[in-house]
Amino acid sequence: xxxxxxxxxxxxxxxxxxxxxxxxxxxxxxxxxxxxxxxxxxxxxxxxxxxxxxxxxxxxxxxxxxxxxxxxxxxxxxxxxxxxxxxxxxxxxxxxxxxxxxxxxxxxxxxxxxxxxxxxxxxxxxxxxxxxxxxxxxxxxxxxxxxxxxxxxxxxxxxxxxxxxxxxxxxxxxxxxxxxxxxxxxxxxxxxxxxxxxxxxxxxxxxxxxxxxxxxxxxxxxxxxxxxx
Amino acid sequence: xxxxxxxxxxxxxxxxxxxxxxxxxxxxxxxxxxxxxxxxxxxxxxxxxxxxxxxxxxxxxxxxxxxxxxxxxxxxxxxxxxxxxxxxxxxxxxxxxxxxxxxxxxxxxxxxxxxxxxxxxxxxxxxxxxxxxxxxxxxxxxxxxxxxxxxxxxxxxxxxxxxxxxxxxxxxxxxxxxxxxxxxxxxxxxxxxxxxxxxxxxxxxxxxxxxxxxxxxxxxxxxxxxxxxxxxxxxxxxxxxxxxxxxxxxxxxxxxxxxxxxxxxxxxxxxxxxxxxxxxxxxxxxxxxxxxxxxxxxxxxxxxxxxxxxxxxxxxxxxxxxxxxxxxxxxxxxxxxxxxxxxxxxxxxxxxxxxxxxxxxxxxxxxxxxxxxxxxxxxxxxxxxxxxxxxxxxxxxxxxxxxxxxxxxxxxxxxxxxxxxxxxxxxxxxxxxxxxxxxxxxxxxxxxxxxxxxxxxxxxxxxxxxxxxxxxxxxxxxxxxxxxxxxxxxxxxxxxxxxxxxxxxxxxxxxxxxxxxxxxxxxxxxxxxxxxxxxxxxxxxxxxxxxxxxxxxxxxxxxxxxxxxxxxxxxxxxxxxxxxxxxxxxxxxxxxxxxxxxxxxxx
Numbered sequence: 001x002x003x004x005x006x007x008x009x010x011x012x013x014x015x016x017x018x019x020x021x022x023x024x025x026x027x028x029x030x031x032x033x034x035x036x037x038x039x040x041x042x043x044x045x046x047x048x049x050x051x052x053x054x055x056x057x058x059x060x061x062x063x064x065x066x067x068x069x070x071x072x073x074x075x076x077x078x079x080x081x082x083x084x085x086x087x088x089x090x091x092x093x094x095x096x097x098x099x100x101x102x103x104x105x106x107x108x109x110x111x112x113x114x115x116x117x118x119x120x121x122x123x124x125x126x127x128x129x130x131x132x133x134x135x136x137x138x139x140x141x142x143x144x145x146x147x148x149x150x151x152x153x154x155x156x157x158x159x160x161x162x163x164x165x166x167x168x169x170x171x172x173x174x175x176x177x178x179x180x181x182x183x184x185x186x187x188x189x190x191x192x193x194x195x196x197x198x199x200x201x202x203x204x205x206x207x208x209x210x211x212x213x214x215x216x217x218x219x220x221x222x223x224x225x226x227x228x229x
Numbered sequence: 230x231x232x233x234x235x236x237x238x239x240x241x242x243x244x245x246x247x248x249x250x251x252x253x254x255x256x257x258x259x260x261x262x263x264x265x266x267x268x269x270x271x272x273x274x275x276x277x278x279x280x281x282x283x284x285x286x287x288x289x290x291x292x293x294x295x296x297x298x299x300x301x302x303x304x305x306x307x308x309x310x311x312x313x314x315x316x317x318x319x320x321x322x323x324x325x326x327x328x329x330x331x332x333x334x335x336x337x338x339x340x341x342x343x344x345x346x347x348x349x350x351x352x353x354x355x356x357x358x359x360x361x362x363x364x365x366x367x368x369x370x371x372x373x374x375x376x377x378x379x380x381x382x383x384x385x386x387x388x389x390x391x392x393x394x395x396x397x398x399x400x401x402x403x404x405x406x407x408x409x410x411x412x413x414x415x416x417x418x419x420x421x422x423x424x425x426x427x428x429x430x431x432x433x434x435x436x437x438x439x440x441x442x443x444x445x446x447x448x449x450x451x452x453x454x455x456x457x458x459x460x461x462x463x464x465x466x467x468x469x470x471x472x473x474x475x476x477x478x479x480x481x482x483x484x485x486x487x488x489x490x491x492x493x494x495x496x497x498x499x500x501x502x503x504x505x506x507x508x509x510x511x512x513x514x515x516x517x518x519x520x521x522x523x524x525x526x527x528x529x530x531x532x533x534x535x536x537x538x539x540x541x542x543x544x545x546x547x548x549x550x551x552x553x554x555x556x557x558x559x560x561x562x563x564x565x566x567x568x569x570x571x572x573x574x575x576x577x578x579x580x581x582x583x584x585x586x587x588x589x590x591x592x593x594x595x596x597x598x599x600x601x602x603x604x605x606x607x608x609x610x611x612x613x614x615x616x617x618x619x620x621x622x623x624x625x626x627x628x629x630x631x632x633x634x635x636x637x638x639x640x641x642x643x644x645x646x647x648x649x650x651x652x653x654x655x656x657x658x659x660x661x662x663x664x665x666x667x668x669x670x671x672x673x674x675x676x677x678x679x680x681x682x683x684x685x686x687x688x689x690x691x692x693x694x695x696x697x698x699x700x701x702x703x704x705x706x707x708x709x710x711x712x713x714x715x716x717x718x719x720x721x722x723x724x725x726x727x728x729x730x731x732x733x734x735x736x737x738x739x740x741x742x743x744x745x746x747x748x749x750x751x752x753x754x755x756x757x758x759x760x761x762x763x764x765x766x767x768x769x770x771x772x773x774x775x776x777x778x779x780x781x782x783x784x785x786x787x788x789x790x791x792x793x794x795x796x797x798x799x800x801x802x803x804x805x806x807x808x809x810x811x812x813x814x815x816x817x818x819x820x821x822x823x824x825x826x827x828x829x830x831x832x
Contacts, residue, residue: 065716101713103595105647111596111713151715155642156597156740159721210775214717 043084043132044194044228049077051201051224055095058206058218065109066099073220075119085129087141091121101153112154117216119205120146121167135175137197142168147207147216163216165207173199173226197226262287265302284308284318284328291316296344301326303685309334313341320349322505322679323373323496324475330355332380339364348372349503351474358383358403367393371503373476373496378402378424386413397492397499399476400426401468406445412436417488419466419476419495420445434458439489441466461487466495469534475507477535485536497537506668506684509533509547514664514690522579524694526551526662529571530687533668540671544568548676550686551664553577554609558678558686560665574662579695583610583656586637588706594640597712597740601640602652604703610656614699615639620707621648644710646737652706657699665689712737720771730774730784738785738792745795 055073063069072095079089095117103110125141145167151159176196177184187193201224205217261278264287272280281287284301285308291297293314301318303325310328312318320326328350330336335357339345341364348370352358358374358381361367367389374383383400386393386409394414399421400406406423407415412433418440420426426442427449434454441461442448448455452462467482469475477497478484484494492498510531517527528549538545546567550560551574566572586604594601602615612635618628622645633639644650665686667678679685731738750756774780797809 059717061716099716101715102718103711103713105709105711106595109716110594113713113715115715149719151719153713153715154596155599155640156713157743159715159719161720210718210720214719216717216719 042194043081045081047077047079047081047087047089047226047228049075049079049091049199049224049226051075051077051199051222053201053220053222053224055220056218058215065101065113066097066115071095071097073222075222075224077123079123079125085127087125087127089123089125091119091123093117093119093121095119111156114150114152116150116152118148118150119167119207120148121205123167123169125169127173132195133175133178135178137173137175138171139173139199140168140170142166145205145207145217147205147209149216161209163207163209165205165215165217167203167205167217169201169203171199171201171222173197191229193227193229195226195228197228199224199226259296259298260292261298261300262291263300263302264306266304266306267302285310288312288314288316288318301350303679305329307331308336310337312337312339312345315342315344317346317348318350319346320351320503322503322685323349323351323371324477324507325351325685327351327353327474329353330357330376330381335360335385339367342367346370348501352376352383353474355381357381357385360385360387361389361393362387364389365392369393369395369398371397371496371499371501373399373401373474374403374406375401375474376403378404378422380404382408383423384408386411389413397488397494397496397502399466399496401471401476415440417492417494417498419443419484420448421466421468425449439487439494441484441487441494461494469507473507475535477507477537479534480536480539480541482536497535504670504672504674504682505679506533506535506538506545506670506682508684509666509668509687511664511666511687511690514692516692516694517573518577518694521695523575524577524579526574526577526664526692526694527571528574528664528666528690530666532570533684535668535670537670537672538668539568543671543673545669545671547572548667548669548678548683549574549664550667550678551662553663554611554661556663556689556691558665560663566666574664577662577694578660580609580611580658580660580698582698583607583658583700585701586610586613586654586656586703588652588654588703590704590706593706593708595708595710597737598644598646598710599640599642600644600650600652600708600710601638602654602706603638604654606637607656607700609658610700611635611658611661612656613637613639614655614657615641615652616655616702617641617644617650617652619645619648620651621709646711647709649707649709652708654703655699655701657697659697660694662692662694663689664692712740730781730788738788738796741792741795741799742788744799748799 052072052074054070056070073093075091075093077089077091079087081087097115099113099115100109101111101113121143123141123143125139127137127139129137145165146162147165148162174197176198184196187196201222203220203222207216209216262281263278264281264284265272266282268280272282279290284299284306287299288310291299291314293316297316299316299318301320303322305327307329309330326349328336332354333356336352336355337359339359339361343364344366346368347359351373353375355376358376359369369384376383381403382405383403384395384407389411395407395418397417399419400423401421403423405425405428406420408428413436415437416439420440421443423445425447426445430449432450434450434457437460438458439460441464442455443463443465455462461483464483466484467479469477469479476495478495486493488494488498512529512531514526514528518524530547546565549564549566549572552561564572584607586607589603592603613633614630615633616628616630619626631639631641667684667686669676669683672682674682676683746760750760774784
């Protein structure tokens with residue numbers, strides 16, 4: 001008779017939970033019952049995102065000069081749907097923090113510096129849409145990034161420039177239409193917005209400049225609203 | 230059996246009591262609503278009494294069932310109001326509670342009310358001051374109407390019974406003072422300098438009594454009719470000053486005690502008249518100290534000519550109010566100047582030197598050409614001076630100072646990066662006296678500025694007394710400024726080669742080149758063309774230098790003349806530039822002369 005050890009018991013439990021989670025996820029991706037006379041059945045051609053969150057820069061010793069290891073990141077996108085699942089678009093963002101610079105003679109942080117990034121991005125994004133009524137839609141994408149930067153140094157002036165790079169992003173979007181179908185229908189009839197999603201996204205940007213190289217990018221965790229129209 | 234009866238009685242009485250208590254209507258009480266747009270902190274919803282910034286808002290909120298009162302603080306209100314509620318509207322001070330129609334329209338339209346009182350306002354600049362229709366028991370009392378002789382009808386009354394009363398008002402320079410299609414009570418009014426005083430002229434003269442008619446183009450009723458009912462004709466009311474709309478009357482005016490019940494005729498007679506004299510103006514307030522200390526200030530002010538102030542037998546007078554180092558009412562000290570129009574405030578003191586502040590050396594900040602210091606605040610200080618001195622420069626430059634007013638931090642700018650500076654701070658103070666004057670009437674009753682028997686304060690004057698007393702110096706902070714390298718240290722567009730050679734964008738040498746670009750190259754076309762060319766090819770050279778760091782010292786040496794010229798051109802004054810140019814030209818001239826002389830002598 002085969003002995004069942006505690007470790008193998010745990011492994012079975014984990015396997016079972018994984019299978020159950022996968023099943024649940026698959027169910028969530030399957031479209032729910034279609035509402036009668038649903039006006040949202042035709043497909044959207046454009047999408048717009050408004051999002052914000054935290055940006056974790058890839059710059060060494062960031063916390064020493066800016067007090068914490070992240071700052072805020074705001075962005076907006078507009079994209080055209082080549083297919084229902086595939087979009088091409090552009091994104092404009094704004095990242096800002098206020099901290100100190102370095103005083104070479106004193107050998108410590110000093111002064112006041114406002115650090116700003118303006119990432120301008122062109123991207124392709126794939127949205128895993130099977131149905132217009134799908135509650136959860138995973139997506140991923142990426143593309144080219146032009147990172148404009150500005151450092152405002154008190155009593156000194158500005159340092160400005162830009163660097164090229166790339167970015168990748170992935171996230172999960174949640175259909176909001178069913179929370180208030182009346183509002184969704186009105187939004188569609190008044191403004192032509194087919195769907196409204198709430199989404200969570202992780203975004204990685206890399207844009208290297210200078211000698212020695214400095215990567216102006218980092219990782220952002222964003223939340224926002226997606227409008228498809 | 231008896232117990233049952235008692236129980237039934239008890240239940241009946243208890244039930245009746247409860248029902249009566251629950252269903253008896255709450256007693257209705259009138260609410261006073263205050264209109265005060267200048268209230269300190271603004272009107273709040275929690276204010277008691279309720280406060281409003283406009284008269285219209287107060288009227289809207291008023292409850293007609295309770296007969297609310299609206300009390301309006303002094304100010305100029307430009308409003309067109311409609312009133313169909315049984316309420317009373319009262320200004321605090323007739324002369325300074327002004328409602329303007331902005332040159333057209335009707336200021337106050339009253340319709341469909343059966344009890345209303347409007348008193349203690351000045352109505353100006355409108356086609357109609359007050360229009361009353363379909364109403365009863367309308368009392369218009371102690372108001373001034375000054376709408377414009379070619380423009381306005383002060384009071385226009387249609388379709389009202391005789392219960393309407395116009396009592397103790399002053400009508401000055403209106404097109405029509407009173408236009409009334411019905412016979413109403415018109416008593417104790419001054420009608421002066423109007424185009425038409427009463428219209429139509431044919432009316433029940435028994436209701437028109439104790440008024441003064443003067444200098445109207447048309448009085449309406451005939452002089453004979455007017456005189457038959459105790460009206461006064463063709464005598465100047467002797468207003469104090471019509472230009473400032475002070476329609477109080479001077480001593481000797483025919484309206485004094487000439488009204489019904491021996492009241493004064495006009496807006497300032499009768500029981501409902503406001504008791505606040507018109508404010509005076511300070512003409513001068515100067516430090517008149519002779520060989521101080523002690524110090525003194527002489528204040529003089531305009532006279533209030535109202536007979537209520539200048540009464541010959543029991544005159545009123547003036548109060549001079551002042552505070553040391555504190556502005557605004559209430560003031561610390563009132564002095565009764567009696568009937569004089571000037572007063573010397575004596576026994577004033579100069580300020581004593583404040584203590585030394587303490588520089589918080591732990592908080593000192595430094596940046597490009599800048600040192601920022603923080604210090605402790607000092608009691609009674611009215612300002613601070615920051616002294617600083619370059620202790621590295623040879624020869625030693627003079628000490629400089631910045632007067633930074635009443636703050637406890639200061640960034641000293643324009644310093645030389647890398648040079649040490651000694652910094653000290655002092656506090657200073659000077660006594661300032663804040664002075665206002667009021668007029669009070671001859672009533673002998675309790676005075677309260679702007680409220681009863683005493684005018685509101687004049688516009689405040691300030692006088693500094695004694696020398697500025699500067700305290701001892703603080704501890705000494707020694708620090709040097711330097712350019713800050715931002716983090717991350719990113720390349721800047723422009724000045725590529727210099728940035729690469731000097732290592733960072735904010736190096737002072739790079740800054741000098743940048744300043745030269747901004748001041749001398751970008752303002753002209755050839756300069757712009759050079760900058761564009763440089764922006765195209767500069768980054769290539771900069772990249773090469775960055776890839777070959779051993780080149781940097783050589784490039785720095787090569788850039789020295791450019792940096793030197795840029796520094797000279799951007800950091801020196803015009804006389805210095807002229808001096809150097811003249812010196813250079815002269816030097817060249819002498820060198821050429823000398824060479825020529827040498828050549829000639831060789832030949």
